[in-house]
Amino acid sequence: MGCSGGDSPDTLGEPFGYATLRDLSVNIQVTIDGAPAPSVRVQIADVLRVDANGNLPESLVSGSLYFAGLTGQDGRVVGELRLPEIVGEVAVVAHVPGTSGLYSEPLLRSAWGPFAPSARLHVAASVLGNLDLALTTN
Secondary structure (H helix, E strand, O other): OOOOOOOOHHHOOOOOOOOOEEEEEEEEEEEEOOEEOOOOEEEEEOOOOOOOOOOOOOOOOOOOEEEEEEOOOOOEEEEEEEEEOOOOEEEEEEEOOOEEOOEOOHHHHHHHHHHOOOEEEEEEHHHOOOEEEEEEEO
16 A cells, blocks of 8 residues: 555556647538538637627637638538537637628627628537538528
């Protein structure tokens, strides 16, 4: 026994592993009016939240950008990203002028006005490997 009275390192079993980052696959299909949307910039960033009183965040800029890519001719963006373990939810952002899509925080669209992206959807990081993002023509 050691000083703590516990087992020796040889009898503890599996070695201890500590990870602060995890690697995730990105596979997002973007459509406009149901058709694949090529050359759309897709970003994965920190979530911005409106508080319970409807107040906007102090900064309207996301803290971290984890991924940016363009969709191919098939309307799909595929890649890998490294995400901190503590981040369980992210914002998927896409913009095509003249289109609109889902917003998890509609007040942000109003606050950004004409500079708002087409869609800004909060999703669990675990779904980034199989996500559809639908935009419609305004």
